[in-house]
Amino acid sequence: xxxxxxxxxxxxxxxxxxxxxxxxxxxxxxxxxxxxxxxxxxxxxxxxxxxxxxxxxxxxxxxxxxxxxxxxxxxxxxxxxxxxxxxxxxxxxxxxxxxxxxxxxxxxxxxxxxxxxxxxxxxxxxxxxxxxxxxxxxxxxxxxxxxxxxxxxxxxxxxxxxxxxxxxxxxxxxxxxxxxxxxxxxxxxxxxxxxxxxxxxxxxxxxxxxxxxxxxxxxxxxxxxxxxxxxxxxxxxxxxxxxxxxxxxxxxxxxxxxxxxxxxxxxxxxxxxxxxxxxx
Amino acid sequence: xxxxxxxxxxxxxxxxxxxxxxxxxxxxxxxxxxxxxxxxxxxxxxxxxxxxxxxxxxxxxxxxxxxxxxxxxxxxxxxxxxxxxxxxxxxxxxxxxxxxxxxxxxxxxxxxxxxxxxxxxxxxxxxxxxxxxxxxxxxxxxxxxxxxxxxxxxxxxxxxxxxxxxxxxxxxxxxxxxxxxxxxxxxxxxx
Numbered sequence: 001x002x003x004x005x006x007x008x009x010x011x012x013x014x015x016x017x018x019x020x021x022x023x024x025x026x027x028x029x030x031x032x033x034x035x036x037x038x039x040x041x042x043x044x045x046x047x048x049x050x051x052x053x054x055x056x057x058x059x060x061x062x063x064x065x066x067x068x069x070x071x072x073x074x075x076x077x078x079x080x081x082x083x084x085x086x087x088x089x090x091x092x093x094x095x096x097x098x099x100x101x102x103x104x105x106x107x108x109x110x111x112x113x114x115x116x117x118x119x120x121x122x123x124x125x126x127x128x129x130x131x132x133x134x135x136x137x138x139x140x141x142x143x144x145x146x147x148x149x150x151x152x153x154x155x156x157x158x159x160x161x162x163x164x165x166x167x168x169x170x171x172x173x174x175x176x177x178x179x180x181x182x183x184x185x186x187x188x189x190x191x192x193x194x195x196x197x198x199x200x201x202x203x204x205x206x207x208x209x210x211x212x213x214x215x216x217x218x219x220x221x222x223x224x225x226x227x228x229x230x231x232x233x234x235x236x237x238x239x240x241x242x243x244x245x246x247x248x249x250x251x252x253x254x255x256x257x258x259x260x261x262x263x264x265x266x267x268x269x270x271x272x273x274x275x276x277x278x279x280x
Numbered sequence: 281x282x283x284x285x286x287x288x289x290x291x292x293x294x295x296x297x298x299x300x301x302x303x304x305x306x307x308x309x310x311x312x313x314x315x316x317x318x319x320x321x322x323x324x325x326x327x328x329x330x331x332x333x334x335x336x337x338x339x340x341x342x343x344x345x346x347x348x349x350x351x352x353x354x355x356x357x358x359x360x361x362x363x364x365x366x367x368x369x370x371x372x373x374x375x376x377x378x379x380x381x382x383x384x385x386x387x388x389x390x391x392x393x394x395x396x397x398x399x400x401x402x403x404x405x406x407x408x409x410x411x412x413x414x415x416x417x418x419x420x421x422x423x424x425x426x427x428x429x430x431x432x433x434x435x436x437x438x439x440x441x442x443x444x445x446x447x448x449x450x451x452x453x454x455x456x457x458x459x460x461x462x463x464x465x466x467x468x469x470x471x
Contacts, residue, residue: 010344011358014340014355018358018362029374031373055380122439149438
């Protein structure tokens with residue numbers, strides 16, 4: 001019986017000592033946290049992706065409260081929580097614009113034209129230094145999946161040599177667009193965008209030589225548009241003014257290489273509640 | 281005395297490497313070797329916690345636990361968990377930079393099997409206080425070394441052209457096994 005009493009005493013003493021020590025430490029080494037910081041931290045996405053330029057969500061929450069940094073630097077937080085954060089620090093929540101990535105290239109392995117065979121490090125950024133990749137086109141997607149590996153949310157899958165974006169998982173953080181050495185991923189408005197899915201600024205005949213599906217600068221989309229929403233941009237690729245577009249889809253159908261994509265969702269990004277209801 | 285300590289530290293770090301020879305702490309080993317930065321943070325946190333935990337558990341065992349050896353597991357786990365908590369609270373207030381550097385690894389280490397194993401081995405081998413501290417340092421250095429090696433290998437692997445069925449964990453385990461075989465070569469370094 002002796003050892004039972006002994007062990008009870010030992011465990012009891014140890015737990016009492018550590019319990020007292022822990023509560024005492026908690027008191028004397030208490031770190032005062034700003035109320036707003038913890039509130040914003042709980043509203044932020046908590047992915048710690050670092051896309052905002054700060055070391056994790058806690059650092060951004062601190063910076064928002066103490067240095068007045070713009071909370072929309074976090075592209076990951078969803079609309080409702082971002083609205084709450086903006087209200088918490090007293091800013092107008094209607095200033096958010098959420099973006100999503102779109103690939104400006106359609107040359108998968110069926111449409112691309114190759115000029116060499118690349119064997120080596122499976123990384124687009126390395127390939128750029130090695131004779132600028134194996135595809136003839138020096139502006140399109142290289143297709144070695146650097147964006148796939150860079151995506152912290154597992155939203156990109158490579159298929160037939162092109163990245164496919166899964167917009168259910170995508171949070172619009174923009175890491176893929178930043179890491180792409182060809183800048184072929186464009187961040188567009190989440191709900192409405194019109195884009196030519198080709199990045200090659202050369203003349204039509206040269207584009208034809210380098211790729212089976214590229215923008216050949218024929219200008220049909222500009223001529224056919226009834227609302228003048230399409231115009232030439234500086235580098236010769238048509239751009240779309242979505243405020244004028246009426247979704248007639250004529251340009252998409254008439255494009256000889258089918259590289260135009262236009263999309264407008266009726267669901268708006270911001271929840272359509274009154275800001276008063278969202279107050280935390 | 282000194283040569284004895286040197287023997288202990290070398291055998292703990294290299295010859296009887298915790299990961300490669302004893303197969304202890306494999307879960308956290310595979311978990312944090314994604315990048316070299318993470319593994320360096322983990323290595324230093326382990327060194328820190330391992331040394332403190334060994335010191336405290338040695339004292340508790342030799343002062344209070346005569347005849348109560350069967351309570352080893354409970355008491356040691358309890359002590360290590362409470363200790364890590366105390367250290368974390370202290371660091372958060374007084375050394376915020378260190379707290380930030382160690383970050384999530386400190387609470388993670390509470391459940392690291394290597395910390396517990398080393399405290400047991402110290403008791404089993406009847407080490408003195410100084411010897412057990414040196415042994416703890418040696419094992420945690422060995423663990424850090426193993427972390428760095430595999431992290432370096434994995435950073436290379438990520439960019440290399442691996443067959444599809446080897447992608448992900450299979451190639452990590454294969455390279456771990458190969459490194460372990462290499463470490464077998466140190467057997468017999470110390471008599």
